[in-house]
Amino acid sequence: MGVYHRYTTIDRGSRKDAGTTWQGGRSVNPSRNQHTIAVSCEIRGRGYWSGREVEVMIHPAPVGTGVRLVRSDLPSQPHCDAVVRYRHDANLRTNLAQGKATFQMVEHLMAALAALEIDNCVCEINAEELPALDGSSLGFVEQLSSAGLIVQAAPMKQLVIRDRYRIGTMDGWVEATPAHAGESYFEYQLSFDDETPIAPQAFGIELTPDRFIREVAPARTFVTKAQADQIRASGLASHVTNQDLLVIGYDGPVENQYRFKNECARHKTLDLIGDLALAGVELIGRFTSFRGGHNLNGKLAHQLAELAAREPAETHSTFQQRRKAS
Numbered sequence: 314m315g316v317y318h319r320y321t322t323i324d325r326g327s328r329k330d331a332g333t334t335w336q337g338g339r340s341v342n343p344s345r346n347q348h349t350i351a352v353s354c355e356i357r358g359r360g361y362w363s364g365r366e367v368e369v370m371i372h373p374a375p376v377g378t379g380v381r382l383v384r385s386d387l388p389s390q391p392h393c394d395a396v397v398r399y400r401h402d403a404n405l406r407t408n409l410a411q412g413k414a415t416f417q418m419v420e421h422l423m424a425a426l427a428a429l430e431i432d433n434c435v436c437e438i439n440a441e442e443l444p445a446l447d448g449s450s451l452g453f454v455e456q457l458s459s460a461g462l463i464v465q466a467a468p469m470k471q472l473v474i475r476d477r478y479r480i481g482t483m484d485g486w487v488e489a490t491p492a493h494a495g496e497s498y499f500e501y502q503l504s505f506d507d508e509t510p511i512a513p514q515a516f517g518i519e520l521t522p523d524r525f526i527r528e529v530a531p532a533r534t535f536v537t538k539a540q541a542d543q544i545r546a547s548g549l550a551s552h553v554t555n556q557d558l559l560v561i562g563y564d565g566p567v568e569n570q571y572r573f574k575n576e577c578a579r580h581k582t583l584d585l586i587g588d589l590a591l592a593g594v595e596l597i598g599r600f601t602s603f604r605g606g607h608n609l610n611g612k613l614a615h616q617l618a619e620l621a622a623r624e625p626a627e628t629h630s631t632f633q634q635r636r637k638a639s
């Protein structure tokens with residue numbers, strides 16, 4: 314896939330610098346405008362746990378919508394905003410529920426939207442569980458990036474991390490620390506216990522849309538062979554083959570191949586990006602996880618959302634002043 318083309322169309326009233334194209338680095342603007350997609354796009358696949366065929370239709374949405382998930386299969390079409398307040402703990406995935414609008418395994422879609430800087434969209438989903446695809450975010454980023462991006466006439470709210478926040482224990486933690494130069498940096502340090510075929514590994518990335526597409530989006534969900542045997546023995550996910558995710562044995566992936574030597578750490582980084590996206594703001598800082606998972610990510614997302622709520626006006630008013638001055 315080529316370079317992710319940003320700013321396909323530009324809304325009236327957007328900032329004069331909003332027409333620049335992506336050049337591989339972080340945006341030159343300390344605070345950027347909100348974005349939506351230019352046209353609707355569609356992603357289909359089966360859920361890992363349910364095995365159900367599911368269709369996701371993603372539509373453009375106005376400023377301030379955020380990411381809204383709609384259960385298009387239910388009569389009242391209930392919706393849930395993809396924010397941490399509606400997050401529910403689940404084993405091996407991140408779920409959301411707002412009344413009857415329940416969704417499972419939202420993290421790979423959320424990572425794709427956050428990394429591609431798609432702030433506003435409505436996702437109509439005709440089942441509870443999102444499609445697993447190949448266990449990565451690749452299917453989502455392919456459709457979303459070809460849909461193109463619209464710059465909208467309002468600033469995106471940012472949270473700039475100014476202190477160190479760590480959640481967890483010595484055995485597993487996730488933390489946010491200030492950025493060196495206005496970047497969004499995500500890192501995962503993987504180190505499982507002795508009885509595992511997955512070697513210690515790490516991955517870190519300064520997040521840009523292009524780098525996410527190349528280096529993170531293709532990294533797939535993984536389980537050890539022992540975990541897979543256990544899940545299959547309990548009658549779950551019987552339709553999932555060894556090609557639908559990475560099943561890792563002592564000789565490497567079973568009937569499959571790694572896309573990256575450290576694909577597991579990259580996938581954990583993908584999950585971290587998707588889970589922290591539920592904070593609902595653009596995150597400027599360094600986010601590191603050591604042996605963490607969805608549960609710790611969710612706790613940090615809560616804390617980040619609280620921090621963002623405490624400083625609501627700063628970015629916006631600064632932006633307005635700058636607009637008046639220009």
Ligand SMILES: [Zn+2]
Binds near residue numbers: 584
């Ligand atoms: Zn994942």
